Amino acid sequence: MTTQLEQVYEPLNTKTAIELSKNLQLFDLHDELTAEEIGDGNLNLVFRILHIESGNSIIIKQALPYAKVVGDSWPLTLDRARIESESLQRTYQLVPKLTPKVYYNDPKLAVTIMDDLSHLxxxxxxxxxxxxxxxxxxxxxxxxxxxxxxxxxxxxxxxxxxxxxxxxxxxxxxxxxxxxxxxxxxxxxxxxxxxxxxxxxxxxxxxxxxxxxxxxxxxxxxxxxxxxxxxxxxxxxxxxxxxxxxxxxxxxxxxxxxxxxxxxxxxxxxxxxxxxxxxxxxxxxxxxxxxxxxxxxxxxxxxxxxxxxxxxxxxxxxxxxxxxxxxxxxxxxxxxxxxxxxxxxxxxxxxxxxxxxxxxxxxxxxxxxxxxxxxxxxxxxxxxxxxxxxxxxxxxxxxxxxxxxx
Ligand code: SR1
Ligand code: MG
Structure with a gap:
């Protein structure tokens, strides 16, 4: 699956996160979506994309090219997003009830799209x-x-x-x-x-x-x-x-x-x-x-x-x-x-x-x-x-x- 965004890495914002999820046909083009950045960890951006009408939602997680906890003075590989995606997918094979399902990953964008667990x-x-x-x-x-x-x-x-x-x-x-x-x-x-x-x-x-x-x-x-x-x-x-x-x-x-x-x-x-x-x-x-x-x-x-x-x-x-x-x-x-x-x-x-x-x-x-x-x-x-x-x-x-x- 191709997207307009996958060629060049750039950090997502709420607007481009919504665009990405529509380009990937995770939602319909005309769906009314909201996006919220909810990441509270040390390293990444995490967007919750919600289709208001159905209540369906997904998580888009994106690695930043530096450690968020310190700032851009601490560069950090984007390959960690690929590793995270592949680890989640392997883990899902072994314990599907205990790990989120991955719907899409893009190593260039350093993005993983997965189940939204924010009801937990x-x-x-x-x-x-x-x-x-x-x-x-x-x-x-x-x-x-x-x-x-x-x-x-x-x-x-x-x-x-x-x-x-x-x-x-x-x-x-x-x-x-x-x-x-x-x-x-x-x-x-x-x-x-x-x-x-x-x-x-x-x-x-x-x-x-x-x-x-x-x-x-x-x-x-x-x-x-x-x-x-x-x-x-x-x-x-x-x-x-x-x-x-x-x-x-x-x-x-x-x-x-x-x-x-x-x-x-x-x-x-x-x-x-x-x-x-x-x-x-x-x-x-x-x-x-x-x-x-x-x-x-x-x-x-x-x-x-x-x-x-x-x-x-x-x-x-x-x-x-x-x-x-x-x-x-x-x-x-x-x-x-x-x-x-x-x-x-x-x-x-x-x-x-x-x-x-x-x-x-x-x-x-x-x-x-x-x-x-x-x-x-x-x-x-x-x-x-x-x-x-x-x-x-x-x-x-x-x-x-x-x-x-x-
Ligand atoms: C710079 S990252 C600091 C810590 O956050 C992560 O959760 C790891 O535990 C890491 O050591
Ligand atoms: Mg962590």
Whole structure:
């Protein structure tokens, strides 16, 4: 399908976004449409196109050639839009109920057109408001098991996996993660964003700790080298839409071939950060705080448990390698995934407290001493996860550490 706009890249506006959707015959030429730019992330434009009469709507997402969060001084590849589109389409093959359908993508325009999910809420916002989502943990556990298994050498033809992995070489977005998650927060780097009251704590507890740095170096090496599966690459609670009935994972522009534990660790870390933040958000409602925090702990447990059960069942049903029937190999693989998960979760917790991009869960705490207290707890906990990941061998042990640190 050709469009008038596809030859030259230029950022869309509400008018050209409507034109594009009509040129693509996603709506009729004479339909009365509205367009709204609703992107609140760090990197892209997101337009919601609505046909007022029928209520039908679509999302047009367009990558900008720079990081929106910083400005045009930080150029960023448009190829991430292609990677996001292809990742969404692959994921839709595996878990169609948990990922939006892509209707069109144009690598030159850096555009992906997909289902509009704006009847749902971004999980981070729902959790900050103290809402519980009964299907969330089972859905995310299932999402993780199916996507991480079927894109790996365990669940995909091993030659096809090599070919597929070549389409997900994502050096610029990986570099953002290498810097902002694994490197910069552990040194006095100018990308960090540290509140004045926290600076000396960070100097002593994070930057001066050489054993911590050694463990982070090992985790960064895993991120750099362990090309196990196609990961989402940025699976925080801002990348998930939810309601009481539905769960959808969006935004895989950081997708690449990396360690299985990376996505799991990212999700658990963001649940942990919300858990810690509720100390402040629900400080005047102790009963609700206890109930909501128990819900979040259950999310941690159920997510991992469902992942482990599903991954095991897929391993038994669809083995791609003769060694997968050897006693002990599954158990060893799961133990390695879990250990990586805990370490990555620790890095993700720390980066959100002192790195370039914070999280609303914590930044929205208005009371400054309460916010600093949560950040200190998070830094202490993140460090504990990294240093003790070899001993924190079960989800129950992790949950105990989270609940006893807060
Ligand atoms: C410059 S991008 C900052 C962060 O936003 C994304 O969601 C990723 O987490 C990235 O590290
Ligand atoms: Mg994102």
């Amino acid at each position: 809420i971004i999980l981070r916002k729902g959790l900050i408001a103290g809402h519980q989502y009964p299907k969330l943990a089972k859905d995310i556990g299932t999402f993780l098991a199916h996507t991480l298994f079927f894109n790996s050498d365990y669940g995909m033809n091993q030659q096809e996996k090599k070919i597929q992995s070549s389409r997900f070489i994502n050096p610029e977005l990986c570099k953002i993660t290498e810097d902002l998650v694994f490197t910069d927060p552990f040194f006095d780097h100018d990308t960090n964003n540290i509140e004045a009251e926290l600076k000396s704590f960070v100097e002593h507890v994070i930057w001066a700790d050489q054993p911590l740095k050694l463990e982070v170096a090992k985790l960064k090496k895993l991120f750099l080298t362990k090309a196990e599966t196609l990961v989402h690459g940025d699976l925080h609670t801002g990348s998930i839409f939810v309601s009481q009935e539905e769960t959808f994972v969006i935004d895989p522009e950081f997708a690449y071939y990396g360690p299985i534990g990376f996505d799991i660790g990212a999700f658990l870390a963001n649940i942990i950060l919300n858990y810690l933040s509720q100390d402040a958000h629900l400080s005047d409602q102790p009963q609700k705080k206890a109930e909501f925090r128990q819900y979040l702990l259950d999310v941690l447990t159920t997510t991992w448990t469902v992942f482990e059960q599903e991954f095991t069942s897929l391993w038994i049903s669809y083995p791609q390698d003769a060694f997968m029937k050897v006693d002990g190999f599954l158990e060893q693989t799961l133990a390695d995934i879990w250990k990586d998960t805990v370490g990555f979760a620790g890095c993700k917790v720390i980066r959100r407290m002192i790195g370039l991009a914070g999280v609303e869960d914590v930044e929205s705490i208005k009371d400054s001493p309460a916010r600093i207290a949560v950040k200190k707890q998070a830094l202490t906990l993140g460090k504990h996860l990294i240093l003790n990941r070899h001993e924190l061998t079960t989800i129950d042990k992790l949950v105990k550490v989270v609940s006893s640190n807060a």
